[in-house]
Amino acid sequence: MLTKIAAQTIKTKWKDLLILFAGLIISIAIFYMFSTVANNKAFLTANTSIKAIVVIFIVGEILLGLITFIYLNFANRFLVQLRQREYGLLMMFGANKANISRLLFMETFFLGVISLIIGTIVGAGLTGFAGQFLQQMLGLTLAHWQMFNITGFLVTVVYFVIVFSLNGIINQIYISRSNINTLLRAEQTAEKMPKPGFFNIIVGIIGILLLILSFIVMQHILKISILLGLILALSLNVSGTFLTIRSGLALVLNLIKQSKFSAVGLRNFTLGQLTFRLKAFERILTVVTLLFALALGALTVGRSFQMSLPIIAQQSSPFTISIIQPTVQEKQLISQLKGVEFVKSYQYKLTNKALIWSGKQFNQEPLPFYHVKNSTNFSTAIPKVHFADEQMLQSKQQTNFEANAILSDLANGINTNNPNQSIIVNEQQFKKSTTVAQQIIIVRVKNMESNHNANMLAKLQAGQLKRFSGLKERGVSGTFGFLTLAKGFSGGLEFMGFFLAIAFLVMLASTLMFKVLTNANVDRRRYNILMMIGATPIERLRANATEIGIVFAIPLIIGIIDVVYGLKFFKNIMADPYLGFQSSLLLIGSLYIVYYILTVFIYQRILKKH
Amino acid sequence: MKNIVNVKNLNLTYNANSIKPYHALKDINLQVTEGDFVAIMGPSGSGKSSFLNVLASLQAPSSGSVLIDEQNIWQLNANQLAKFRGQKLGFIFQEYNLIESLSVADNIALPLSLAKAKHTTITDAVNQVATLLHLKDQLKKFPNELSGGQKQRVAAARALVHQPKLIFGDEPTGALDSANAREMMNYLNKINIEQHISILMVTHDAFSASFANKIHFLSDGQIVQTLERSNQSRETFYRAILDFLGTFEE
Ligand SMILES: Nc1ncnc2c1ncn2[C@@H]1O[C@H](COP(=O)(O)OP(=O)(O)OP(=O)(O)O)[C@@H](O)[C@H]1O
Numbered sequence: 037m038l039t040k041i042a043a044q045t046i047k048t049k050w051k052d053l054l055i056l057f058a059g060l061i062i063s064i065a066i067f068y069m070f071s072t073v074a075n076n077k078a079f080l081t082a083n084t085s086i087k088a089i090v091v092i093f094i095v096g097e098i099l100l101g102l103i104t105f106i107y108l109n110f111a112n113r114f115l116v117q118l119r120q121r122e123y124g125l126l127m128m129f130g131a132n133k134a135n136i137s138r139l140l141f142m143e144t145f146f147l148g149v150i151s152l153i154i155g156t157i158v159g160a161g162l163t164g165f166a167g168q169f170l171q172q173m174l175g176l177t178l179a180h181w182q183m184f185n186i187t188g189f190l191v192t193v194v195y196f197v198i199v200f201s202l203n204g205i206i207n208q209i210y211i212s213r214s215n216i217n218t219l220l221r222a223e224q225t226a227e228k229m230p231k232p233g234f235f236n237i238i239v240g241i242i243g244i245l246l247l248i249l250s251f252i253v254m255q256h257i258l259k260i261s262i263l264l265g266l267i268l269a270l271s272l273n274v275s276g277t278f279l280t281i282r283s284g285l286a287l288v289l290n291l292i293k294q295s296k297f298s299a300v301g302l303r304n305f306t307l308g309q310l311t312f313r314l315k316a317f318e319r320i321l322t323v324v325t326l327l328f329a330l331a332l333g334a335l336t337v338g339r340s341f342q343m344s345l346p347i348i349a350q351q352s353s354p355f356t357i358s359i360i361q362p363t364v365q366e367k368q369l370i371s372q373l374k375g376v377e378f379v380k381s382y383q384y385k386l387t388n389k390a391l392i393w394s395g396k397q398f399n400q401e402p403l404p405f406y407h408v409k410n411s412t413n414f415s416t417a418i419p420k421v422h423f424a425d426e427q428m429l430q431s432k433q434q435t436n437f438e439a440n441a442i443l444s445d446l447a448n449g450i451n452t453n454n455p456n457q458s459i460i461v462n463e464q465q466f467k468k469s470t471t472v473a474q475q476i477i478i479v480r481v482k483n484m485e486s487n488h489n490a491n492m493l494a495k496l497q498a499g500q501l502k503r504f505s506g507l508k509e510r511g512v513s514g515t516f517g518f519l520t521l522a523k524g525f526s527g528g529l530e531f532m533g534f535f536l537a538i539a540f541l542v543m544l545a546s547t548l549m550f551k552v553l554t555n556a557n558v559d560r561r562r563y564n565i566l567m568m569i570g571a572t573p574i575e576r577l578r579a580n581a582t583e584i585g586i587v588f589a590i591p592l593i594i595g596i597i598d599v600v601y602g603l604k605f606f607k608n609i610m611a612d613p614y615l616g617f618q619s620s621l622l623l624i625g626s627l628y629i630v631y632y633i634l635t636v637f638i639y640q641r642i643l644k645k646h
Numbered sequence: 647m648k649n650i651v652n653v654k655n656l657n658l659t660y661n662a663n664s665i666k667p668y669h670a671l672k673d674i675n676l677q678v679t680e681g682d683f684v685a686i687m688g689p690s691g692s693g694k695s696s697f698l699n700v701l702a703s704l705q706a707p708s709s710g711s712v713l714i715d716e717q718n719i720w721q722l723n724a725n726q727l728a729k730f731r732g733q734k735l736g737f738i739f740q741e742y743n744l745i746e747s748l749s750v751a752d753n754i755a756l757p758l759s760l761a762k763a764k765h766t767t768i769t770d771a772v773n774q775v776a777t778l779l780h781l782k783d784q785l786k787k788f789p790n791e792l793s794g795g796q797k798q799r800v801a802a803a804r805a806l807v808h809q810p811k812l813i814f815g816d817e818p819t820g821a822l823d824s825a826n827a828r829e830m831m832n833y834l835n836k837i838n839i840e841q842h843i844s845i846l847m848v849t850h851d852a853f854s855a856s857f858a859n860k861i862h863f864l865s866d867g868q869i870v871q872t873l874e875r876s877n878q879s880r881e882t883f884y885r886a887i888l889d890f891l892g893t894f895e896e
């Protein structure tokens with residue numbers, strides 16, 4: 037009988053459950069992907085130089101697990117809320133608590149099994165897609181990427197079985213603590229209207245001040261000792277956020293309420309609803325704010341780093357690529373490059389003792405070099421290219437050192453076994469050596485990342501790596517080789533940052549969504565009253581969308597300000613931490629807004645239900 | 647005299663497309679003249695709430711017409727209907743009571759705020775009805791700080807504040823004890839006489855019904871009897887109702 041009721045519930049309430057399902061499936065799928073990657077040792081060791089990355093992935097997975105647990109808890113509470121009236125009725129008809137908990141357990145169980153099956157399938161698809169996406173984004177091939185991994189799969193199943201069971205136990209406790217009356221009247225429990233007492237006003241003002249103070253500290257964080265500044269900023273920020281949401285916003289709402297502005301239309305209603313809500317939302321909104329800032333911050337730093345790589349690469353060398361002993365095909369490829377700033381060709385001889393260059397050739401083809409900066413400040417500027425002739429290369433000035441560094445770089449590439457023996461000789465000495473002269477070409481293009489150029493450069497690089505196995509370790513000289521190495525090095529980290537940020541956001545936003553939706557049943561009465569006294573359907577939608585919108589906007593606004601100031605901290609370790617801010621905000625912001633719209637949509641559905 | 651309510655051949659069928667349609671209202675015709683105070687009584691399940699919901703534009707009928715203040719309400723679209731309700735109708739419904747997140751004053755002000763009335767107009771109107779219903783001292787409180795009787799008076803004040811033509815009540819005294827019920831009915835009576843607002847209410851309570859000047863009895867979705875108070879005193883009318891209910895239930 038109970039099985040029948042449980043199955044019936046899922047059949048008739050599937051529309052309400054759908055959103056719960058979707059959230060569950062996403063969280064299971066992302067968790068699965070992380071487990072699969074974290075347990076794919078071959079991939080991790082092949083793709084990163086840092087062995088510790090396995091630990092990082094495991095930490096990421098634990099974080100994800102924690103947030104999943106919190107999320108499931110809210111989702112579960114939403115499910116129970118959806119059903120408690122019915123449970124109350126069943127109990128009135130003679131079902132006992134054991135029956136009800138069995139029923140609830142069975143519903144959760146059905147839901148769990150179905151979502152676990154779909155979730156892992158979606159997860160495998162997502163993992164495959166993520167691999168493709170990464171290759172596109174980072175422009176590298178991922179060796180040993182797997183969509184399925186038995187350890188990853190088992191970790192996922194075991195973890196979710198545990199989480200579902202824990203939720204089951206929480207449900208049992210909830211049921212055993214409530215009686216028919218509380219279940220039947222759960223929707224009508226009178227919430228108390230918080231009143232802005234003197235104490236609350238003080239607390240609110242302190243909260244707002246603390247928050248502002250934390251931004252000031254972040255602004256000047258580099259002038260304070262880093263560790264102290266970080267601890268100070270963080271503690272000011274967390275306490276400020278909490279107190280602001282707790283009392284500061286109520287203060288603001290109250291001020292608006294006192295004004296004439298609020299008397300028109302449903303504004304007063306919305307303000308009242310919010311004052312009412314914020315009290316119950318203070319903790320979840322604080323957590324969502326901080327984690328939103330964390331997700332946006334992590335993604336921004338990752339993106340900024342990734343985006344600054346081409347700039348750092350450009351700063352690393354005055355030429356794009358060097359081609360040792362170019363073949364006919366390679367010369368042809370070079371001629372196909374677009375936006376070429378210079379192509380220079382040099383002769384060298386690799387003797388037993390050293391690598392020698394004829395000095396005279398540098399008068400016809402001066403060697404490009406950069407001035408070395410002395411400042412420790414990071415800059416995003418591309419340095420100006422200077423050129424050195426024979427005399428400059430031989431002189432004892434600073435430029436000599438800078439230009440010769442370029443020459444050594446080329447020599448290191450040519451002679452990987454015995455680097456740094458690079459000598460400039462006069463024409464006679466060069467001719468005297470019986471070794472055959474070889475050619476090296478260096479090219480600089482305006483834009484190495486355009487599709488066409490990147491394609492050509494990749495072919496050139498692959499050819500060089502194939503012919504000169506010594507280059508494997510250090511890469512091909514030039515900005516393109518630098519970029520390739522750097523991308524490979526940071527790719528794994530960015531990958532994790534990206535998916536952690538997305539996973540965090542998805543679950544946070546759904547947690548907030550469920551928290552908001554648990555109020556919908558209570559609110560239905562209030563909105564029906566409005567309709568009865570003459571509010572049009574549009575006015576109802578507008579009031580509802582505004583109310584939910586402000587709840588969603590609070591973490592968004594405080595979180596964005598947090599990130600804007602928090603990024604200052606990264607100014608001392610990277611060129612421009614704000615480089616990836618726009619694209620990250622666009623991504624995370626749109627995802628968040630999708631959640632907002634979805635919440636309003638479902639809310640409306642519940643309000644309209646009879 | 648003008649008819650404030652004019653119902654013609656009204657039918658309501660629940661679950662019309664299912665195997666078991668339920669014919670809740672059957673061919674009802676009813677007129678309420680402007681300024682009347684009308685009660686509808688009848689056994690449980692006779693269709694009282696269904697009838698009121700159709701009149702109050704909360705439930706669409708299956709056929710027939712409902713004219714309120716000479717406007718066929720079921721020809722209006724959702725927006726027009728909302729505006730119409732906001733301008734001409736007031737509601738004292740039990741399950742649609744007060745909004746807990748708003749103060750008493752804001753609760754009462756809602757219909758005027760929705761109509762985008764001026765701030766000063768709203769304050770004046772709220773003070774006026776609050777005086778009438780003895781709620782002056784409660785204006786700053788929130789619903790959870792009020793007694794049951796006070797809450798119902800706030801609901802009445804809200805139904806009244808925008809000077810509607812007609813007030814609908816569904817068991818307006820249902821949750822009140824006899825003293826509070828008497829007080830509530832006295833207020834409704836006062837509103838009816840002093841403000842010339844027509845009242846149509848559903849009640850199962852003969853005492854409350856005795857304040858009306860006309861009572862329609864509903865049974866199985868049809869009006870089976872109408873009692874008029876005419877010149878009788880309220881007490882005499884009350885006894886007449888009880889007498890009728892006695893024969894009716896047999
Ligand atoms: N939404 C609905 N769907 C199907 N049947 C309904 C619906 N609402 C009411 N009914 C049926 O219509 C009939 C009249 O119901 P209504 O609520 O109008 O009765 P009532 O006279 O107000 O009764 P009470 O005095 O108990 O409130 C009842 O038999 C009821 O079962």
Ligand SMILES: [Mg+2]
Pocket residue numbers: 694695696
């Ligand atoms: Mg009824």
